[in-house]
Each structure stands twice: as structure tokens, then as C-alpha cells.
Amino acid sequence: MRTRNSSGRPAAGPWPGRLLLGLFLLVTAVLILFPLVAAFLGSFMTNAEIAAGGKLVPSVWQFANYKEAWVQANFSRFAWNSLFVSAATTVGTLIVASMAAYVVERMKFPGKALFVGLQASTMFVAIGAVVLRPQFQLMVDLNLNTSLWGVILILISSHAYIFFILLSFLQGISRELDEAARIDGCSSAGIYWRIVLPLLRPALGVGALFTFCGAWNEYLRPLVFTLNNPNLQTLTVGLSYLRYGSSAAVQTHYLLAGACLSILPLLAAYLVANKSFMQMTAGSLKG
Template sequence: MKNGNKKHISKAAWLPLVGKWVFLGIMIIFTLYPVIYTVLGSLKTNAELTQGGGFFPETWHFENYYRAFVQADFTRYTLNSIVVSVSVTLLAVVTCSLSGFILARREFAGKKVLLALYLSMMFVSLGSVTLYPIYELLRALKLNKSIFALIVALTGGQATNVFLVMGFTKGIPKELDEAAIIDGCSLYGVYSRVVLPLSKPILAVVALFSFRNAWNDYITSMIMTISMPKLQTLTVAVVQLKYSVNAAAEWHIMLAGASIAIIPILIVYLFANKQFIAGLTAGAVKG
């Protein structure tokens, strides 16, 4: 009976483990398959793609990438995307860290109303409805003819990031603030010398979220640069590759452009994965 119980317990212990690995394997397949298909599709001919050829290319056509750069001037659009994404990331980190610090540490009139408005914006998705008012506002301020308009438009809507920073800041002992004030620090000194250095993990999360959203954005970037094609970002330029000068859909060129567009964001996640997980976990626990 004892041996039978041991075997039964051993099998019972293996079932959850096997189920977990099967579930993880399925999730990995669903996550990686689109990326792998995009890269392999970018090395096929258009006929091979449209006629449903094999998973792997019959012949590897690396010239598709050259054609993508030549037809879409990817050097310019890549530079535009880098400028926009880096600028949005820096602005988001600065504004979210300041907002989160003030909301976590200071009491002022209308704070509860402001927090309620922030919370409502997290659960209500206005989407493209806000694009026209934003564009009209930037046009009234004479900012719609520069790339700065796109940067400002993409920097807004940081309610989630503000709450992440606020939750993390609440987990930092207030005694550190009081000690800094006794030593002669002002409110800005407490922020810059005490809270900001300790908030690096959550700020890394904010930076990653902001960079990803700015780099992958299509609708806002298209609307803000519709009258200025030279200021288009890489994501918008990829869609323009869908049609050639002959108005025929060239999916192999479009997939080549898409492959180029996803490389930077994959590199960012590859090198910042540990900081992302650590910061997100810390923000969740301390919030």
C-alpha cells in the first residue's frame, strides 16, 4: 500500500507540472509565431506569399530589405521614430515622476477630484475621438507643422504610469523625506535627492511603456503627420509599403519594413527585461 501511495502521489505531482509547461509552450507559440512569420515572409516573393507557399521561403530574398529602404526612405523615417520615441520617453519619465511624487507626498485642494479624473481616464477609452481636438489645439498654438506636435500628442495620456509611480512612491518611507528636510532640503531637493534615485525601478517601467507606445503608435502618428510626409514615423511608413507605384499589394516588401520596425523594440526589451520585471513587481506590491 505504501508503494502504491508513493506512485500515486508522484503521478499527481507531475500533472500540474506537465500542465504548466504545456500552457507555457502554447503561449510561447502564439507569441512568437507572428514575429517568426513576419521575418520569414519578408524573405519570400510576393507570389509565394499570396499563393500560400510553405512556411519557409523557397529562396531567401534579402533584396526585399533593400527595396524597402529605397522605396520608403527608411533612414529618414527611422530617425523620425527614434527622435519621437526618445523624446516621448524622456518627457513621460519627467512628468510622471513629478506627478506621482506630488500625488503621493503632498496634500492640496482638489486632490481627490484630480485622482478621480485620473482614475476615470484609466477605465474609459476615448481612442481616436480625442485626435481631432488635440490636432485643433496644436494648430491653434502653431505647433502642428513640426515633429514637436506629435511628441506632445503622444506624451499625453499617462494616467496609468502616474499611478504606478504614485504607488511606488508611497512605499518609500516618509521618514527619509523628513530627514532630508531637517538637513535643509527643499521640496524639490527631497524629490531629486531622495525619491528620484529610489524610484529608478518604476521609472524604468514607465520608460519602457512610453517608448513602446510611441514606437508602435500608428493612428496618432498618421493624423499628426498627414500633411507632412517627411515627418512620418517608421510605423506609418511601413503601411505605405503595402502598395507599390503600380498600385499592386506587395506584401513581401511590407513585411520587410515591419521586420525592420520591430527590431528596435525587441532590442530594448532584451536589455531592459530585468529592470522591467523588477520595477513592475515592486510597483504592484508597494501600490
């Protein structure tokens, strides 16, 4: 309720706080967007303009940079490999994480608390490249070190944060739906497939976006697993070929053009999953 001054008129709102909040959001937006805008505009410059610096807008727009980046980086091949890895990782992660969340939330089994604790530990213990050697050796033993399936399986195993997203959303789904389905003769698998998964659609959309973006931006593991087979390299690895030309000259303009092209699938994924974000936000506000 707004207060009134001595004249009976409503007193002014907390405009200083709103002004400071607006300025903070504006500065944050500029800091986030400026590098993206600079990279996009730089992708239309010549290499000499980028090296000279001091200019944000190109003197002459070099649209041919994108064509050269596409050809030199074998963009179509690497983009297909990245799409395959990202799509397979996303589908596999959603299946594994949703099944794990359903079992943890709806069933009782020995070691349940230990399982959840192990899942949480993988999120807070950053071991990075330390496990790369054992992972590669494991894929060698499985004869998957020469294919992208080794990378996909490793990325699917890193599903802890998606597991907790789905678990928290699943906790808001009434158990009475499960009980009604069991009365009608539905099995646990049927409840998961026919009831849980449709109701988890907003959380699955958010989880799919996070997983797809993480797999698309993965660099180290695709690099290690495809050193002996360049045709299987992903786009993040292939973009490094644009750094230097045949004469060992720096090609920053082609590198920026390739980077801008590589962002397009991520933007498309966000547009597709945007509705899921809105539904998740609305659900959290209602809760």
C-alpha cells in the first residue's frame, strides 16, 4: 500500500532503488552483449582491420569471410558431427536422467541416499582432465575410442545436474496420479512412459537445452578421441583450423566468422526451448 504525504497525494515510490537496479541491469547487459556484437562485426572485417584495432564497424563489409570460413573449416562435415554428438547426448541424457529421477522419487531401494549423494558429488567436485585418461582407456577396452560414440557415452554419464532438475520437478507431481494408474492396472514402466514423461515436458525442454549446449561446446574430449580420424572431429575442434592459413598467417576474420556460424544452432535450440523456460518459471512462481 502506497503512503500519502501531507497534501493527501500518493508519495513517490522508491525510484532511487529502481534507478540503481535499472543502471545495474543496463551495465550488465552491455558487458554481456558487447563482446558478442564486437565478434559479429569483426567477422565482416579484413584481418588487417582487426589487427589494427580501434574500429567497431567495418569500413567495407566482407561477406565473403563466411564463405571462406565454411570452405576452409570443412564446416558441413564438422557441423554434422557436432549435431550428431549433441543430439545423441541430449536424447541419452534425458532418458537416463528422467528414469533415475523417477526411480529415486517414486521407489524405495537400498543405497538410495548414497546414490543421490554420489550424483551430487559429481557436480561439486571439479576433476576436469584428471579423468580423461581413465575415460579414454575405458573406451579403448570397449572398442569405442575410434568413434564418436565414446564421446557420447562419456557426456551422457555427466547428467547429474539434469537429474536434479528433473527430480525437483518430479517432486511437484502428485503421487495420486501414480496410484490411480496402478488401480487401472498400469505398471511402473507404463506410469513412467504415459504419465511422468508428459508431465515432465517443461523440465525436459530445459534439460535438453542445457545438455545440447554443453555437448555442442565440448572441445577436449572430441579432440582427444578424434586425433587419428579428422573426419570425425566436431565443429569446436574444426574451428581451430581457421586460426592460421596455409602460409601460417593469422586468420582472425575467418575464425570470428566461423564462431558466429557455430552459434546459430545454439540460438535455434534456445528458441525451441524458450516455451519450456517460461513454463518452468511460471511453475516456480506458483509454487
